[in-house]
Amino acid sequence: MLQFNANQLGSVLLKLQHDGFSGVAYVEVQVSEPKLRRPRVLSFFKGELTYAGLYLPEPYELSQKLGKKFKLQIMDAALQLASRKVADQSSIRQYLDLFIRLELFKWQDVESFIRNQIVLTLEEILPYAGQLKCNSSVMVDLTYGEDNHGFRWQQLEDDLAQRRRGWAGLLPAIASRNSIPHRISAAQQTISDPWVQQHLHQWIDGQRTLGEIADGIGRDPLELAHSYAHYVQMGWLTFRPDKKQDTPINLSSPITMPSKPVAAPARQQVRTILSVDDSPVVQTMIKRIVDDRYNLLLADNAMDALNLLNRENIDLLLLDVTMPDIDGLELCRTIRKINKFRELPVIMLTAKDGMFNKIKGQMAGSTHYLTKPIDRQKLMEVLNRYIPDTVMS
Template sequence: MQGNLNEIDIRSILQLIELGQRTGQLFVETHSDYKCSGLCVDETDRHNDCSDRHCWFIFFLNGQIIYAANGDNSLSRLSDYLRHYQIQVQLDEREVEHLKTLNALEYAYLWMLLEQNILNPIQARSIIHSLVYETLFDLLNLQQGNFIFEVSSALAPQLTTLEIAPALTEMIKQVQSWKLLYPHIQTPDQIPVIADIVNLRNSLPAVTINKLQHWADGKTSLRQLARYLNRDLVTLAKAIHPYIQQGWVQLLTNKSKKTLDLEENRKRCILCIDDAITICTVVKSILSNLDYEVITQSNPLEALSLIFKLKPDLILCDITMPDLNGYEICAMLRHSQAFRQVPIIMLTAKEGFFDRVKAKMVGATDYLTKPFGNNELVILVEKYLSPFCIKSNKRDTPLVDSVKDRVKILSQN
């Protein structure tokens, strides 16, 4: 049995296999959206060629599912599930090649873990069920592609079987729920990152914030996160959906993540607007030593046009200036869509409640009283710009440590 998904859908194919109590394997691949659109028929070619396409395998015994795999024929997917049980995949190339000759690589590795008593049967069954449901979720979302079902001997040995009808019913509900999250959430491969930590802290318990900061690291996709936590993808997506709607959490694609990585590698630009040349000089001296690009401007009118040209990552703005004061500059910028989220820190020689309230009313992010110390300036700037991480072989130093190190650097200068 083979054909095109434009002619028959995945649901009907699986129902036919169940009705006929077939034993064998179903191979499905997408076409047109991927580099290679031809249907692989030869088993060796399938495993060799699926790296540049999207393809899946489902293995059956008497009309029931015993296992499902994606086409990359690696242990990366299984490694994510094993992480939940604090088990790491450790194989050299020779062991991987040997397991490939036995049967599906993931399946063979699972059995090896069982035989070595590293994984127990309940854990292994749970992982297989998750792999099957994940595969069904992907296939039920497909709009086009090719398939072929081959009658063959069953994958052995068997650890578990799943009836097709109840599995289909459950996954169809999952797919329907998933579609309701569109357009905020579109694919399982999107990567959550925190976009507005201030609003999150004001609205959520500290425990929830800590979890979000741990997992929304800009590296882990929604699908990986569901695997790590041993939760189904849709439940996880529903939990994070409200924060995405608010704009407090954003989702990156792999392409946008690469752009973000390039963005993070560039120097952060800070514009300091103050009619006092001395303040501009001090700010530039302090922050330039910490690898920021610092631009200063003593003329507030010229500064306004400079802002739209530079698009700085953070603005330090004096309140009391001739021609145009800091309140007016801040209010103007907040009316522009491009600068609504840019941190604006007001600088003033006054320490008064009224000035702070007025600064907040025009949209200022924070407030710094002159004269200020080096430490005060550094900590406030670091609070609103992306954390500076000191790379080591073991970990990335968190923000609190990086600020201490920066202050220490300043004290040595």
């Protein structure tokens, strides 16, 4: 058993990495909140993290999650095929190998999904002291790529550091994912957006933490927090001190609230891009490409995109062609009918590389056209052409 102090779990994970530990580790943190007291399970292969969550993953359940995340309508049929073709029904790796051969997704898609889950799990428990119990006799059959790799602590630490900067940008209004939002009753009648009204009525009860709400609606708590920061500025919400609330992040320099709501750390004089895509894999890729140079807002459907366009000063729109309900072409045609958006650069993204689709995009009013998978250099060239990034102040 390994004991660790508050904010020292990372050092323990680094030690396991150096030792080349393979197996499972159970993490318990010392906190009063019952939900956080539930042990987290971390799986390792040769010192690298391969999974983190409340439970050990099972092939069928993990496959269903991937199918839901990537909106694969044929996943049920693929699982039936796997039940006949996979020799070891307890092997996650054999399931994933089959699905990748069927081209349902790629290894980098699976990695991105699991890496995000690991980061969210660690973010929840890292601030606390606790204990970690290692068991090398239990192995999780989950690794990535042909070389069977996992995630090194340094990779995850970079992701966590970026998220800490994001949370710091929300101080003093929101301290952490464990802050509890409260509705300001007198201001509810001033909310004109029906979706916001319904969301606040359904989820803001003065009991749920921001993280619990994010889990309930399937959102990244940091992204949800940036939306709530806007609601705080509008006078619709407040975050009062509560026994569930964490101590704010300790930084040497004072942090002030951003001047406007964003889905990434607020930065002065930086152009704002709205990326609309229902694929979390694509959104993660775009975030990694542009997040250090542009202010990035994210939406996974047309209605949320329209709300953001109406509330924010958007300099460029990245728009996926194929989305449920209202597709990218229809959304582009809709916003081109609005005077303030007629000159807005709209870059269409699609997996279909054909002249017909390009023509349809042009007819809908798109400014430029890029195909998936996204090429970093091509994307940056297009962004620099239409919205050169500004010098940070």
